[in-house]
Amino acid sequence: MLTIGFVTPPGFQIMGLAAISAFELANTTAGEPLYEIRVLSEHGGPVTNSLGIPLETRVLSRAKVDTLIVTGLLHPQASSPGLVKQIRKAAQSVRRIASVCTGAFILGEAGLLDAKRVTTHWFHSRNLQAQFPKAVVEDDRIFIIDGALWTSAGMSAGIDLALGMIEKDFGVELARAVAQKLVVYHRRGGGQSQHxxxxxxxxxxxxxxxxxxxxxxxxxxxxxxxxxxxxxxxxxxxxxxxxxxxxxxxxxxxxxxxxxxxxxxxxxxxxxxxxxxxxxxxxxxxxxxxxxxxxxxxxxxxxxxxxxxxxxx
Incomplete structure (x- = not known):
């Protein structure tokens, strides 16, 4: 069973967790526990999202996961040094690390975007490139895979990213079945335009x-x-x-x-x-x-x- 960890910074946008449903449905569709989901944060305990709703989390530094997915904020802002440090350290042990929307800024703070092809929501792409000039930002992609690094565009593109991971892990048929249950297109290719x-x-x-x-x-x-x-x-x-x-x-x-x-x-x-x-x-x-x-x-x-x-x- 593969463990997927979702990192939630304070004020995270709730849509960034929509991809959890794809992994959940992969389990029910396959009829066996393929994925275990953990919601993580710097300190653990309740983390309040952008709507002011708290969500219970575990401490990131104590978690052992296969895949780490960093969610984003409505408006990117500097992360705490502790969170950045934990993400940087976790990146050394996970099989793959990913971001949803503006979560790419947090990966950038951790130094994980250098010399990598990445994307984010088109509205924030210029700022991402300016803030992390060593990254190769492609502002018109649904998601991009560059080695162990996965980055996606807007919040809903996190679902496409999750379907891509399911396809890589367990095959196209399961990913297609999950997409059908989510009533989404199977699946928007990573190279598809955001527009x-x-x-x-x-x-x-x-x-x-x-x-x-x-x-x-x-x-x-x-x-x-x-x-x-x-x-x-x-x-x-x-x-x-x-x-x-x-x-x-x-x-x-x-x-x-x-x-x-x-x-x-x-x-x-x-x-x-x-x-x-x-x-x-x-x-x-x-x-x-x-x-x-x-x-x-x-x-x-x-x-x-x-x-x-x-x-x-």
Whole structure:
């Protein structure tokens, strides 16, 4: 059985512990205790989170764990010297050490980010790079693995990080089953962008949201205005007018952005040929996908794949 220790600094953001559910469900899904969870802190005892709710913890320095995951704060601030010292010492004995969101700042204080590829929430990435210039901060990744160091983006990305750990420990099938029980995507690749085309569209009405959700799950279809209007239960004319008013984009442009986002993930994961990616994401052929990538990123999809391979190497 593997022991996972979650480090909670005073004022930690409660969402940073969401990943615990992934390990818990790994146990119930497997029907045996694969993971033991311990919540840790510098002094042990109750630690109050950002909502003012206390959580009982054990002393970090006394814990023997396989994996140490450091949670973060809503607004990064200097940690106590004692906590930093304990984390630095624990890093010497654990198999892997990780951070959720701004927990990366605490790892940086412990000197664990030097010469490492890391990520954090995009809002704090520049500050992380400025504060720890020896780190290689990539501000548009869901999570990054660099040797024994794992770092994730926003709080919810801690779930993706946990699913990645479960997959590494016990295989893809268990990780997929856990993701299904959590009702989350299995699983956002570490290289996936923190920015979502659906979030950027920010539709306000349920009808337009329904059309967007339909488009996202039917990317291989033609996705004409008439088809999307049907999903929204509007006439094509009403739909086009409402869609542009709510999103600032035409339906065709929004669909292209979603296809580019889906294709980018598949390309960076590197498990499919360019032709397969084009078909699976609804571009139909490589040339159409290439033109869409040039419009979106200013360079063809081959550059993204090359950069992803270089980063892994």
């Amino acid at each position: 979502s085309a659906l979030l950027e569209l920010d539709a306000k009405s349920d009808r337009i949201q329904s059309a967007l959700s339909y488009a996202r799950s039917h990317l291989t279809a033609a996705l004409t205005v008439e088809e999307l209007a049907g999903a929204a239960h509007l006439s094509p004319r009403q739909f086009s007018r409402a869609f542009r008013a709510e999103t600032g984009q035409s339906p065709a442009k929004a669909v292209e952005n979603m296809r580019v986002e889906a294709a980018r993930v598949m390309i960076e994961q590197g498990r499919h040929s360019m032709g397969e990616v084009a078909v699976e994401t609804g571009f139909a052929d490589i040339e159409r996908m290439r033109r869409a990538f040039l419009r979106a990123f200013g360079h063809p999809p081959q550059v993204l794949r090359r950069n992803a391979r270089r980063a892994v190497a």
